[in-house]
Amino acid sequence: MKKIIYLLLCSLLLTGCFKETQTRFSIDENKVVLVITQNTTEAEMARIASELKTKKNIDLDYSNSKFQANGKISNVRLEVDCNDGFKGSTQCSASALKGANIGFIRDYQTGSDVVFHIGFMK
DSSP states (O other), X not given: OHHHXXXXXXXXXXXXXXXXXXXXXXXXXXXXXXXXXXXXXXHHHHHHHHHHHHHHOOEEEOTTOOBOTTSBBOSEEEEEEOSSSOEEEEEXXXXXXXXXXXXEEEEOSTTOSOSEEEXXXX
């Protein structure tokens, strides 16, 4: 029984190690992906919002998010408007952000399974 509990605890700890720790942002002709982590900074968000508007006419409003003194995000409040009928909002507390990532995907490919998603990200 102790071995099972030990293995379960080890599995949970290892799963937590796979959480993405750096901001992931990609933008191309077919897809936009933004993954915000506890290490995302206000400067990154400003750069990303500008690039989204310039390259894809996507409005990213993070103005109601909170940032720590070191610039890293703590409480996330995100509104996304793709200006093509897809929009949404999400929020995440500092404690939840320690265990999960948050962001959005906009997939422009015809027949895509997930055209738009906002919220918790893998």
